[in-house]
Amino acid sequence: MENRPLEYDYTVAKMFMLTTIILGIVGMAIGVFIAFELAFPGLNTVFGEGLAEYTNFSRLRPLHTDAVAFGFTVSGIFATWFYVGQRVLKVSMAESKFLMFIGKLQFWLYVIGVAAVVVSLFMGYTTSKEYAEFEWPIDIAIVVVWVLWGVSIFGLIGIRREKSLYISIWYYIATFLGVAMLYLFNNMEVPTMLATSPAGESAIGDWMHSVSMYAGTNDALVQWWYGHNAVAFVFTVPIIAMIYYFLPKESGQAIYSYKLSLLSFWGLMFVYLWAGGHHLLFSTVPDWMQTMGSIFSVILILPSWGSAINMLLTMKGEWQQVAASPLIKFMVLASTFYMFSTLEGPIQAIKSVNAIAHFTDWIVGHVHDGTLGWVGFMIIAALYHMAPRVFKRELYSKSLMAAQFWIQTLGIVLYFTSMWIAGITQGMMWRAHDEFGNLAYSFIDTVDVLHPYYALRGTGGLLYLAGFFIFAYNIYKTWTSNKEVDAERLNASPMGA
Amino acid sequence: MDLNEFAAYGYFFLVVFLVVGLYSYIYHLYKNRKDATGVDYEHYSNMALHDDIDSTPVKPVSHEKEN
Numbered sequence: 001m002e003n004r005p006l007e008y009d010y011t012v013a014k015m016f017m018l019t020t021i022i023l024g025i026v027g028m029a030i031g032v033f034i035a036f037e038l039a040f041p042g043l044n045t046v047f048g049e050g051l052a053e054y055t056n057f058s059r060l061r062p063l064h065t066d067a068v069a070f071g072f073t074v075s076g077i078f079a080t081w082f083y084v085g086q087r088v089l090k091v092s093m094a095e096s097k098f099l100m101f102i103g104k105l106q107f108w109l110y111v112i113g114v115a116a117v118v119v120s121l122f123m124g125y126t127t128s129k130e131y132a133e134f135e136w137p138i139d140i141a142i143v144v145v146w147v148l149w150g151v152s153i154f155g156l157i158g159i160r161r162e163k164s165l166y167i168s169i170w171y172y173i174a175t176f177l178g179v180a181m182l183y184l185f186n187n188m189e190v191p192t193m194l195a196t197s198p199a200g201e202s203a204i205g206d207w208m209h210s211v212s213m214y215a216g217t218n219d220a221l222v223q224w225w226y227g228h229n230a231v232a233f234v235f236t237v238p239i240i241a242m243i244y245y246f247l248p249k250e251s252g253q254a255i256y257s258y259k260l261s262l263l264s265f266w267g268l269m270f271v272y273l274w275a276g277g278h279h280l281l282f283s284t285v286p287d288w289m290q291t292m293g294s295i296f297s298v299i300l301i302l303p304s305w306g307s308a309i310n311m312l313l314t315m316k317g318e319w320q321q322v323a324a325s326p327l328i329k330f331m332v333l334a335s336t337f338y339m340f341s342t343l344e345g346p347i348q349a350i351k352s353v354n355a356i357a358h359f360t361d362w363i364v365g366h367v368h369d370g371t372l373g374w375v376g377f378m379i380i381a382a383l384y385h386m387a388p389r390v391f392k393r394e395l396y397s398k399s400l401m402a403a404q405f406w407i408q409t410l411g412i413v414l415y416f417t418s419m420w421i422a423g424i425t426q427g428m429m430w431r432a433h434d435e436f437g438n439l440a441y442s443f444i445d446t447v448d449v450l451h452p453y454y455a456l457r458g459t460g461g462l463l464y465l466a467g468f469f470i471f472a473y474n475i476y477k478t479w480t481s482n483k484e485v486d487a488e489r490l491n492a493s494p495m496g497a
Numbered sequence: 498m499d500l501n502e503f504a505a506y507g508y509f510f511l512v513v514f515l516v517v518g519l520y521s522y523i524y525h526l527y528k529n530r531k532d533a534t535g536v537d538y539e540h541y542s543n544m545a546l547h548d549d550i551d552s553t554p555v556k557p558v559s560h561e562k563e564n
Contacts, residue, residue, distance in 0.1 A: 006550055087548040162554040164536075166544040245545050254542035259526045262538070266522060270515055488549075 008086045009094040010390040012103035016079035017383055017390070019107075021472050023071030023114065024376075028468055030064040032461040039454035054122055062133045063121050068371065069131065069234055071114060076379035077238040078110070078149065081172055083386050084245045085153065088168060089160035099155045106148035113141045125208050129223050131230050132186050136210050139187045146183070150176050167261045171241030174269060178233030186226035188213040217284045221277075228276035235371060237268070239334075239378045240307050246382050247311055247331045251321050252491035256313035260306055267303030271296055278349035281358060290351070297349030304342035311335040326401040327493055330381035333409065337373025341366060356431065361450070361457075362423025369416040372408070372464055380404075380471055387478045388493050392485055396477035398495035404470040411463030414456055422453035 037043045037057045045052045053059065082103060086092055093100050116138050120126075126133040134142065153176055157165070165173075189212050192205025212219050248255050255261055277285065277293020312335055315321065321328045344366050348357045357363060388395050395401070429449070432440035485494055498506075531537050536556055543555050 008550055088544045090548065090550055090552065090554055092550055161558055162544060163556040163558045164541055164544065166541065168545070248542060248545050249548070252546070254539065254546060258538045258541050263519070263523045263526060266519055270519060 006092055007094065008083075008092045009100070010083060010386075011100070012093065012107060013079050013082035013386065014390055015104070015107045016075050016082060017386065017475075019111065019114070020072055020075040020079050020379065020383065021475060023067055023075055024379075024468055025465075025472060027064055027067030027072050028461070028465045030060050030067060032458060032465050034060050034064055035454070035458040035461045039451060039458050053124075059122070059124065062126060062130075063118065065131060066117060066121065066133065069230070070117070073234055073238075073371075073375055073379065075110075076242075076382065077172075077175065077234075078106070079386070080238075080242050080245075080379075080382050081149075081153070083382075083390070084168055084241070085156050085172065088162065088166035088245065089156055090162045091156060091160045093156070096155065096159060099152060099159075102148055102151050102155065106145055106152065109141065109148065110145050113138060113145055116141065120208075127187075127189060127210060127212070129186070129212065131227055132183075132223070134187075135208055136187070136189050136191060137208075139183070139189075142183065143180075146176070146180055150180070166245070167255070167258065167265065168241040168245045170265055171237050171244065174265075175233050175238040175241065178229065178237065182226045182229050182233065186222055220280055220283065221285060221289070224279035225273075225276040228279055229273060231367075231370075232268075232272040232275075235375050236272075236304075236338075239338075239375050240268075242378050242382045243307075243311055243331060243335060246378075246385050247314055247328075247335075250325070250327055250331070250381075250385050250491060250493060251315060251318055253314050253316075253318055256310050256316060260310045264303045264306030264310065267306060268300075271300050271303060275300055275349070278354070281349075281351055281354045294349050294351055294354075298346045301342060301346050305339060308335045308339040308342070312339075321492075325492060326398060326405050327381055327384050327495075329402075329405050330377045330384070333405075334374050334377035334381065337369055337377065337412070341370035341374060344369070356427035357423060358427075360423035360426040360430075361419045361453070362427070365416045365419025365423060368419070369412060372412045372415065376464070376468075377408070380468075383471075383475060385493055387475055388485055389488055391479050392488075393478050393481045394483040394485055395493055395495040396474050396481055398497060400470055400474050401495070404467040404474070407470070408464050408467035411460045411465075411467065414460030414463065418453040418456035418460065422450045422457070425449060425453075 033043070034057050037060075044056045047055050082093070093103065117134055120135060120138065121133060125135050127135060153172060157169070189210035191207050191210045193203060193207045195205050195211070196202045197204060212222075214222050244255065244261060247253075274296035275293055277289050278297045279293075281290050281294070283290075312332065315328075315332060322332050347353055348363065348366060384395065384401065387393070426446050429441045429446045430439075434440060481496075483496060526538065534556065540555055547553070
């Protein structure tokens with residue numbers, strides 16, 4: 001057998017890069033479509049009355065959120081793990097047939113899980129819990145995928161050459177443990193087939209319909225402990241794992257302060273889990289719990305900014321790289337959007353602000369400047385950095401990358417500014433009343449006023465999606481190009497014009 | 498003292514404990530600068546910067562495997 005030098009093996013990373021891009025397109029396209037449905041309700045039946053059941057806003061909305069969160073983002077997390085994990089532990093997956101098998105098994109089970117999610121949500125099977133809509137058989141499949149990922153993480157750590165675990169590994173481990181805990185507890189559910197009616201009838205339910213094991217306010221509390229920490233452990237923690245690897249690596253700069261990265265890590269872990277109560281302000285949840293949710297949300301600024309400032313300062317003295325490289329631009333803007341949304345979130349969690357913001361489009365705007373600006377940009381940057389190294393080809397086009405950056409940035413700005421105005425308008429109109437306490441506006445008045453902002457939001461989303469197509473094209477052309485790179489670049493990724 | 502009161506005290510002291518723990522950790526990191534094995538924390542950044550499979554590890558596992 002040929003005695004080749006040992007290399008990192010990116011087979012599984014490449015598989016997940018593919019699903020990151022495909023599910024990104026699917027999730028974002030559905031998002032754009034339903035954004036326009038809100039502005040132009042006729043679109044609900046644009047494919048005919050017969051299909052309206054499948055194309056209406058409420059059927060498609062969970063498909064959008066789940067496809068971008070558990071499709072695009074989670075694929076991105078897996079893809080980067082199977083890249084970064086090997087590199088910072090200095091061990092190749094080619095060294096373990098077992099881990100390679102587990103990685104591939106994880107991928108194929110994940111694909112089957114995604115297919116089951118898409119089909120079941122389209123058919124209308126849902127537990128009706130936000131971001132936890134999957135029925136119990138799919139939950140079980142997801143747990144298996146997650147356990148396999150855990151085997152990969154700890155298996156790779158077990159055979160490592162580098163004794164210390166780089167800060168990104170800490171964040172990946174936290175993602176694994178956090179999501180495992182959240183997912184198991186929030187998805188405790190019983191199929192209604194097993195239930196008995198008060199009259200004593202049994203077997204009157206359905207195997208594919210389940211109810212939560214928690215009831216009423218408790219259910220809401222567990223749900224938002226889950227819901228907000230899904231933001232923590234899917235949209236924040238693993239994305240920090242990525243930026244702590246990819247920004248220093250692409251720029252060639254050591255992390256500004258490794259110590260700050262460690263204490264921000266523990267700060268984030270300590271504070272985040274308590275903040276979910278801010279989703280239930282002014283509800284039936286005990287008042288002290290609402291106050292606690294508010295306070296911890298405000299404190300959350302500290303560890304969040306600790307990470308974000310650490311990233312921006314990593315570029316200290318090297319800002320010409322931001323001007324020169326669109327790849328660095330993506331990451332610097334990602335950390336800027338991270339700072340921005342982690343300031344906006346705590347502001348919205350203050351009770352008096354929340355009295356206006358709750359249930360309005362401002363919340364939707366907040367989620368999207370975090371996900372589009374921070375999560376989306378960081379995953380895009382990670383894949384751009386990985387592409388020349390896993391395909392051993394020069395990145396196809398730097399100018400396309402720059403065009404994508406500006407188109408998507410404009411898209412994000414249109415998105416959050418329109419939702420700010422829409423949300424605050426909505427909140428103020430709902431509250432307005434005359435001297436006798438009669439409401440000044442009916443709901444439909446707000447719908448009329450918001451129409452232009454909804455159209456603008458759809459346009460912003462469309463621009464972001466257009467940029468994402470440019471991204472997909474650029475990666476595809478990189479993959480299939482003939483501009484091979486002989487030796488891997490230490491830092492700045494090689495880019496064609 | 499009923500269970501709720503007990504839980505409230507427990508919660509308060511847990512928060513105090515965690516806050517003291519976190520700040521002691523920060524103080525420890527910045528005072529010692531190096532971890533127990535004598536490696537400056539800042540050197541750990543090199544795990545990302547020099548991450549080729551044949552790069553020298555910042556801190557190799559004790560029984561280094563043969564390539």
